[in-house]
Amino acid sequence: MTVEEFQEQEEFTADGWRDIWEKGQLDQSAEKVQAQLVQFHSLLLAPQRTNRIFVPMCGKAKDLLWLAGKGATVVGTEFAAYACESFFKDNNVPFDVVDLDGVNGKAYFSTDDKLNITIYQCDHYLLTSSMVGFTFDGVWDRGSFNSVPTKDRNKYVNHMKTLLTSTATMLVVVVEYEIISQSDERHNIPSAEECLLSAFAPSANIEKIDRSITEWQGVYRATKATILNPLRLELVLRGTPE
Numbered sequence: 001m002t003v004e005e006f007q008e009q010e011e012f013t014a015d016g017w018r019d020i021w022e023k024g025q026l027d028q029s030a031e032k033v034q035a036q037l038v039q040f041h042s043l044l045l046a047p048q049r050t051n052r053i054f055v056p057m058c059g060k061a062k063d064l065l066w067l068a069g070k071g072a073t074v075v076g077t078e079f080a081a082y083a084c085e086s087f088f089k090d091n092n093v094p095f096d097v098v099d100l101d102g103v104n105g106k107a108y109f110s111t112d113d114k115l116n117i118t119i120y121q122c123d124h125y126l127l128t129s130s131m132v133g134f135t136f137d138g139v140w141d142r143g144s145f146n147s148v149p150t151k152d153r154n155k156y157v158n159h160m161k162t163l164l165t166s167t168a169t170m171l172v173v174v175v176e177y178e179i180i181s182q183s184d185e186r187h188n189i190p191s192a193e194e195c196l197l198s199a200f201a202p203s204a205n206i207e208k209i210d211r212s213i214t215e216w217q218g219v220y221r222a223t224k225a226t227i228l229n230p231l232r233l234e235l236v237l238r239g240t241p242e
């Protein structure tokens, strides 16, 4: 299998993601707030600021609730209506839903005055700062850049830049595995870290702020490739795109 074939099979359509959600395969990932967010939130949230935080491709991450509990204005994007609805229901946050103007999708938003959370249920790449009404001070990206097919990663970064203030900080958690195909062929697939560096460079400072290796317990979704090394390398990177 070539790298191109691997990357193709890695790709998920909107229906593919919806299907995974409806089968309950991602519910577990939203059970708790991510430890890295709790550990590194002070790099993202400034005391004297509005703290408009973007959580791209958010699923039903509890992180949205945690950030809003810290007083942030939180906005997510997510394809799957199931994930958007479950986020509010599972966390007992009252919400309302409206159709988006000119874009195929809906906005799910908290009606609790103390929790400012909106999830745009639409293709992430259709979100604009004029839809939201502002640009973001920070981004919490856990598993989003990671789930973007390698060939779309520049598109992801370029789109992200249109949504941010000039001093915004991105915290990105990337996970890497060593992958081989069934024919025991090792892949020379660029790591997520390499992709992030090349997608942002030269107009960003990228700083590695944490690196942890844990025993791998997940289920890798690719059909023709297997995980060789049952270890999971998690990197937390901080970037300031221009």
Ligand SMILES: C[S@@+](CC[C@H](N)C(=O)[O-])C[C@H]1O[C@@H](n2cnc3c(N)ncnc32)[C@H](O)[C@@H]1O
Pocket (backbone or CB within 6 Å): 017, 018, 029, 030, 056, 057, 058, 059, 060, 061, 077, 078, 079, 080, 083, 122, 123, 124, 125, 142, 143, 144, 147
């Ligand atoms: C691996 S999950 C990560 C979820 C979340 N960030 C977390 O930490 O739990 C990736 C999510 O991105 C969503 N997604 C992928 N591509 C998308 C797109 N183009 N627009 C909107 N959502 C997308 C999928 O539906 C899925 O919920």
